[in-house]
Amino acid sequence: MSDSMQFVVQPGGALTGRIRVPGDKSISHRSIMLGSLAEGTTYVSGFLQGEDCLCTLNAFRAMGVEIQGPNAQGELTIQGVGLHGLQAPAHALDMGNSGTSMRLMSGLMAGQAFDVRMIGDVSLSKRPMKRVTVPLSQMGAVIETTAAGTPPLQVKGGQTLKGIHYDMPMASAQVKSSILLAGLYAQGTTSVTEPAPTRDHTERMLRGFGYAVQTEGNKITLQGGGKLTATTIDVPSDISSAAFFMVGASIAPGSDLIIEHVGLNPTRTGVIDILRLMGGDLTLLNEREVGGEPVADIRVRYAPLKGITIPEELVPLAIDEFPVLFVAASCATGQTVLTGAEELRVKESDRIQVMADGLIACGIDAKPTPDGIIIQGGQLGSATIESHHDHRIAMAFSMAGLRASAPMTITNCATVNTSFPGFVSLAAKAGVRITSHE
Ligand code: S3P
Numbered sequence: 293m294s295d296s297m298q299f300v301v302q303p304g305g306a307l308t309g310r311i312r313v314p315g316d317k318s319i320s321h322r323s324i325m326l327g328s329l330a331e332g333t334t335y336v337s338g339f340l341q342g343e344d345c346l347c348t349l350n351a352f353r354a355m356g357v358e359i360q361g362p363n364a365q366g367e368l369t370i371q372g373v374g375l376h377g378l379q380a381p382a383h384a385l386d387m388g389n390s391g392t393s394m395r396l397m398s399g400l401m402a403g404q405a406f407d408v409r410m411i412g413d414v415s416l417s418k419r420p421m422k423r424v425t426v427p428l429s430q431m432g433a434v435i436e437t438t439a440a441g442t443p444p445l446q447v448k449g450g451q452t453l454k455g456i457h458y459d460m461p462m463a464s465a466q467v468k469s470s471i472l473l474a475g476l477y478a479q480g481t482t483s484v485t486e487p488a489p490t491r492d493h494t495e496r497m498l499r500g501f502g503y504a505v506q507t508e509g510n511k512i513t514l515q516g517g518g519k520l521t522a523t524t525i526d527v528p529s530d531i532s533s534a535a536f537f538m539v540g541a542s543i544a545p546g547s548d549l550i551i552e553h554v555g556l557n558p559t560r561t562g563v564i565d566i567l568r569l570m571g572g573d574l575t576l577l578n579e580r581e582v583g584g585e586p587v588a589d590i591r592v593r594y595a596p597l598k599g600i601t602i603p604e605e606l607v608p609l610a611i612d613e614f615p616v617l618f619v620a621a622s623c624a625t626g627q628t629v630l631t632g633a634e635e636l637r638v639k640e641s642d643r644i645q646v647m648a649d650g651l652i653a654c655g656i657d658a659k660p661t662p663d664g665i666i667i668q669g670g671q672l673g674s675a676t677i678e679s680h681h682d683h684r685i686a687m688a689f690s691m692a693g694l695r696a697s698a699p700m701t702i703t704n705c706a707t708v709n710t711s712f713p714g715f716v717s718l719a720a721k722a723g724v725r726i727t728s729h730e
Contacts, residue, residue, distance in 0.1 A: 303694060419640075490611075500583070542574075569600050
């Protein structure tokens with residue numbers, strides 16, 4: 293991928309005022325998928341116009357779904373075609389950088405009458421897909437991967453799927469969702485047990501579209517053969533995007549920032565719990581419910597942080613926030629220890645190794661372990677950081693720049709647009725001294 297976008301951050305800013313970060317990525321993906329497969333017209337507002345969600349949108353357009361928008365306000369109108377109304381796409385579906393698109397769509401595509409090929413960018417093309425193709429093939433799906441178990445995926449249509457029970461070996465909402473979405477097309481009952489709670493947006497949104505889903509403890513069950521009924525979806529701001537600002541305000545002296553309208557689904561709030569355990573000063577204001585998801589404004593004030601041992605049960609609830617939490621740990625007094633987080637090694641990059649390399653380059657004592665990291669807080673120096681086509685690495689080091697001893701440069705930052713279009717201008721508005729350069 294040719295990507296010459298660089299960010300340069302001058303140290304010393306403070307984060308103040310009120311900001312609103314873009315819409316939730318997980319909810320935006322699912323709004324397109326379920327809206328397309330529903331009967332009737334679904335209206336979406338607050339849709340994340342990041343490249344990942346646009347990959348999902350373009351995939352459904354390529355399969356004949358009429359989607360108007362998104363306009364500048366993130367409003368979309370989806371003319372649902374029903375569960376059996378998709379048409380064969382003329383080309384391979386390009387999922388770009390998006391693991392969520394590819395893994396969730398694998399489940400949906402497994403139930404179609406036609407063949408589909410799914411491809412991805414340099415990062416996605418290295419990511420493991422057997423975690424979905426193995427359970428889907430137990431349901432009767434026929435999906436080919438490369439010998440390494442990576443994309444491209446070739447999904448053979450016209451299969452009869454049958455419901456299974458799947459005991460997930462890892463805590464993954466993408467795997468859970470892929471199986472449940474295939475279960476819409478399967479005969480009988482499909483159920484999944486998860487080793488730890490993971491984000492439950494699929495279950496919530498299926499119910500919002502009138503589809504019965506049972507959750508009993510760690511087991512989620514649905515029956516095939518139902519239908520989805522169009523609805524209206526108001527997408528809250530993404531807590532995973534807000535997390536960069538939560539950490540930025542926590543580590544930059546003088547900060548007092550309000551982040552508005554943030555989705556606070558309890559399967560996503562680990563970052564708030566972890567920052568509070570570290571001594572962070574976060575207050576929830578104006579708590580309310582929007583479209584079946586809890587939402588609040590979050591006030592974050594600077595506070596001296598201390599190192600902690602991160603409770604393992606919080607790991608799946610903060611899985612996307614660790615790059616920036618490692619930055620918080622670097623600015624904390626004492627040692628932070630993370631365990632039980634081997635999933636970080638198979639994200640858009642190996643986030644344990646890539647973060648450790650970057651922090652070490654900045655003079656921080658960071659020791660990667662097979663399933664986590666040990667970070668000793670200290671003075672961040674400055675370095676040139678390679679983001680490895682991983683949006684969250686680029687944004688995490690942008691926040692590290694607030695506390696660095698000299699300007700920080702981050703390279704290959706174009707993938708920030710996958711989840712957070714407008715990041716640089718919003719960060720600059722909040723008080724980060726950041727510029728982007730081609
Ligand atoms: C997502 C689930 C998570 C997360 C990803 C989005 C989702 O992945 O990292 O950014 O929307 O279901 P895993 O479920 O594989 O941990």
